[in-house]
Amino acid sequence: MSTHEPDPQATPDPDAPPTPPAAAAVATSRAEPPARTAPTTEQLLAGFARDYLRDRRSERRWRIFFRASWLLIFVALAWLVNTQNQHSAAPNGPHTALVELRGEIASDTEASAEFMLSGLRDAFADAGARAVVIRINSPGGSPVQAGIINDEIRRLKAKHDKKVYAVVEESCASGAYYVAVAADEIYVDKASIVGSIGVLMDGFGFDQVMAKVGVQRRLLTAGENKAMLDPYSPLSDKHRALAQDMLDQIHRQFIDTVRAGRGKRLKETPDTFSGLFWNGEEAVRLGLADALGNLDYVAREVVKAEEIIDYTPKENVAERLAKRFGAAMGESATHALRSLPAMR
Structure with missing residues (x-):
């Protein structure tokens, strides 16, 4: 049995019955595939808009997530700092008040006059504090900041009639020693670095x-x-x-402050104010310090109040985060370009 394929180019027979729609569709599909219409500009723009809105929604969700995370971290850090700022024990009895002087003495550090004065005032004002101990580990810094701290220590001593003791750890040099001589007595470790009574101005x-x-x-x-x-x-x-001339004037101020603070205990030599520094044992021999001893020794044996309460203020969380996330870079550049007198 043979089949006869219709000729697509043949002339339709007018007497032939009409082709059913389904058969016509099949015949058309066999004849040529349907043409695909290219997307219009409006359709492309609509697609881009949908994708953009989807990306923006995703970005906004992540941004909200990260902001919420940072907020939680900030709250947690604030709580931790607030907890740390609380005194280790309630100052309801006799104790030794401690204020720390650490790092470079400058207006934007935790050894600035602003920070130090806040802690010193709280320590002196507490009726339970039998004496104030300033524990020092600093290479020096700004003569202005050091001078402000020195002046305030002497004022608070007279106002509250309390003794002040300086306890040196690794270093008490230059501007830090400027602060220390305001104390009634200075205690050092035998290997501490003490002295460097001089002023410098450096640059390029x-x-x-x-x-x-x-x-x-x-x-x-x-x-x-x-x-x-x-x-x-x-x-x-x-x-x-x-x-x-300016450096010499500041140096003279430094020398006068040391002489006023140490008095007859100071055994001056030609090198005393030359900028040299000595270890703790030699500093005691030269009258730059009074004796060897650490914080616990001074609290127990000198102040006679073994309990120690720290009054040192802490840098707030906002400032710490700002320095950590970018501000410290600008701060470092400023220090690198700065050309001001320094005691170190």
Whole structure:
């Protein structure tokens, strides 16, 4: 039995019965595939909009999640800091009040006058505090900040009629020693670093480097000394002399403060105020310190109040987070470019 395939190019027979719709569709599908219409610009834009909104919703959810997480972390840190700031025991009896002086003495550190004065005032004001101990581990720093702390210690001593003892750990140099001499007595470890009674101002000069590479400094000032100590300009003899006079005046203030604080106990030598430093054992021999001893020894044997309560204020959480997440970088750059007198 043979089958006859219709010729697609043949002329339709007018007398032939009409082709059923289904058969016509089959015949059409066999003849050619349906054409695919390209998406219009509106459809593409709508698709992009849907994808963008989906991504934005996902991004917003993650952002809310991270913000909530940081909020929880912040609350937890605040609670921890608040707990740490509480005194180890309620100051309801005789005790030794402790205030820590650690790190560089500067306006933006935990050894700043602002932090130190807050702790010192609380320690002196507590009726249960038999004496105040300042435990020091610092290389020095700003003469201004050190001078403010020294002045306030002497004022609080007179106001509250309480003894102040300085206890040195690793280092009590320069500006830190400026603070220590306000105490009634200074105790050190035999290997502590003590002294460095001097002032310095450091920086860099780039004028010769700029000349070698062909860079011209264009600096306009109103005031002949306004550009004094500019690192990109040569240092003139006049400006060098002016800077040295300023350092000498600050050094003289430092010397006077040490003499006033140590009195006849100080055994001056030509090196005493030269910027040299000594170990604790030698510092005792030179009268820069009074005796060997640590915090527990002073509380137990000197103050006669073995319980120690820490009044040192702590840096708040917001400042700590700000420094950790970016602000510390700008702070470091500022320190690197700073050219101010320092006791260290």
